[in-house]
Structures are given as structure tokens and as C-alpha cells.
Amino acid sequence: MTQLEEAPLALIDHHVHGIVSGDLDTATVESLLTESSAAPAPGTTPFDSQLGFAVRRWCAPVLDLEPSAPAGEYLRRRAELGAAEAARRLLTAAQVDAWLVDTGYQSDAVTSPASLAADSGSAAYEVSRLESIAERVATSGGSAAGFAASLQAAVHEAAASAVGFKSVAAYRFGLDLEPDRPDPARVARAAGNWLRAIEAGAAVRASSQVIIRHGIWSALDTGLPLQFHAGHGDTDSRLYRADPALLQDFLAASQHTGTPVMLLHCYPYHRQAGAMTQLFPHVYMDVGEALNHVGARSAAVLAEALELTPFHKMLYSSDAFGLPELHYLGAAAFRRDIARVTGEFVADGAWSAADAARVCELIGSANARRVYPLDRS
Secondary structure (H helix, E strand, O other), X not given: OOHXXXXXXXXXXXXXXXXXXXXXXXXXXXXOOOOOOOOOOOOOOOOOOHHHHHHHHHHHHHHOOOOOOOHHHHHHHHHHHOHHHHHHHHHHHHOOOEEEEEOOOOOOOOOOHHHHHHHHOOEEEEEEEHHHHHHHHHOOOOOOOOHHHHHXXXXXXXXXXXOXXXXXXXXXXXXXXXXXXXXXXXXXXHHHHHHHHHHOOOOOOOOOHHHHHHHHHHHHHHOOOEEEEEXXXXXXXXXXXXXXXXXXXXXXXXXXXXXXXXXXXXXXOHHHHHHHHHHOOOEEEOOOOHHHHOXXXXXXXXXXXXXXXXXXXXXXXXXOOEOHHHHHHHHHHHHHHXXXXXXXXXXXXXXXXXXXXXXXXXXXXXXXXXXXXXXXX
């Protein structure tokens, strides 16, 4: 038994989602292996991808199959075990110390932090999504004139139980946002436009930059870490507007608050994200779901992210959503990758073994424990 198997690197997954409960058919499993919303072309499958190959290679043994079992065999075994048992095996095998769960995306379709904790045997905490808070305020019956105060109060109320906030501004208009806090009059005008649109039958979707910026600055006021989706996402976002470097003016404007700003995922802009962490003392980053999606190339991506990022400014996350396979893969792949990357540095004589062990600990869990208030409850 290897040292890694005897004492796996402690991990805190600082950005993750719940799983889809209940038995899943082939089409649903395949849909959760890609960010695309389109059905696969006839005769093709999302299993023919780096992520699909990684599921077959690394998750199959957890379900008592040979590594790289064919996709059909994997799906049959998953169905035979049942969704609950497959999830229990995969989530517990991940051996994650704590999950920080974004509850703002399809919360009615995936399990809660409490359920994720019960299924995995690990602690789970809530990360509250700002756009979801704004949407609840918009449908609460308040006025446009009182919207700014109501949203600020709702954010501060959420801060009593959440360990952080997240914004999906990258999905709503992009990260090239105006850097400063909007004044209340602008918020009232934007709220008036939005409330009238809702009353006329429009979808309740926070997309006004003014309103989202007000939520962002309200979150900064709480001092809790504020996460931003950056980089690769689904078809609802525009990749060219999700470059974290677009946040540079905002990061400069918010530096005085001292509130930690977390750049999530970042790929293929992980090098830009690293530059932002070096420039600004309150900025952190991860490579999140990228490690799952790039599969066999994941160690190379992690090494690139480490080029500029100070070692106390990077965290581990999986951004796993829906399939417990992704929760397990994220943890297992990160442990392999960080050991491989730092091990090569040691073998080359560039790092000491003690330095490598310290960096692994920092990124795996120590940075998250320092930045997030996980010990307050």
C-alpha cells in the first residue's frame, strides 16, 4: 500500500454542488458529462472524451469493475448497484474533509448540503449565490425604491449561515463590469425596470449589471469570501467575457475591503487568474472542474496554474455537479496531479521534499481553512 493510500492528502472542496438523486438513465448520465446542452449526434457519446475516459478508468474500480470498463458495462453496473449505493461509494471514496456547496443552481434538482454531508460522511457548508438572492428579493413584493436596502439586508441575512457568496456575473453579462459600487438611485432605476418586466411576464432572472454589482458590493461588506465563476462554462456564458483578467479594475477597487475574492475554475484563463492572485493580496484562484474535463492532461493544467500563483493563494475545488463520479474524480485526480507536479519539482532539484509537502497541504485544505469561517458553527 502506498503512502498516498495510507494517508491521503486532506482536501476541502471549496466549490461544489449536490448530486442528482434517484436512478439515472443513460441519457441523463451522459448529459452530466458535458457542459453542452445539445443531445449527442447519432452514433456518438459524451463518454468519448477526456472526462468520459476518466470516469471509466478511475470510477469503475470503485464500483467493482476493471479499470477502463466499457461505458455500457459501467452503466449496467451503476444501475445494478442503484444510485444510492453508487453515490455512497463514490462520495466516501473521495475522502473530502468538507464540502462548500453552491446552493444557487438547480437547487430543486440536486441534493442539499445536509444530504451531501450524510451521503459522504463529511461536513458540508453553504455558499449562497448572489443572483438567487436578488431574484428572491425581486419576487418578495417590495418596491423599486426600497430594492437596494432590501437586497443588502438579504445578503447580510444570508451571511449569518453561509460561509461565502458566489456571483455568476460571467453568465449574466460578463466579467468586464464597472468596478465601483453603484449609487442607490441607479439601483432603484434598474430595479424599477426589472420589476416592471417581471410584472409583464418576463422570466425572473437577475441580469442587470447595476443590480448584480450592488449585490457584489453588499457581499464584500460582510467580509465573507466572494466567489466568481470564470472561464469555461456552459452555453449560457460567453467564454471571451469570462476571462478573470477582465476583473482587474474591480479587484483594484475592492482591494481596500480585504474581503477574499475567489476566482473559480478559470480554464483556459488559469494563467491570467494566477497573475491576478499575484497582483492583489485579497485574490485567490482554483482550477476547479477543469481538472475533470481535461482528464489525462490535468497535471499539465495544474502545473501551468502554479507558474505565477502564490502557493497561499490557490485552493482545491471540483465544481462537481449532479454525478457523484465528478466529486470522486475531482478529489482523486487532484491528489494524483499535485503529487506528480510537485514530485517532478523535487526530482529536478528545484524544490525540497518538505516544501512540496507544505504546498500540497496549503492548496489541499490549509488555505481554505484560513480563508473561510468553517469553525464558527
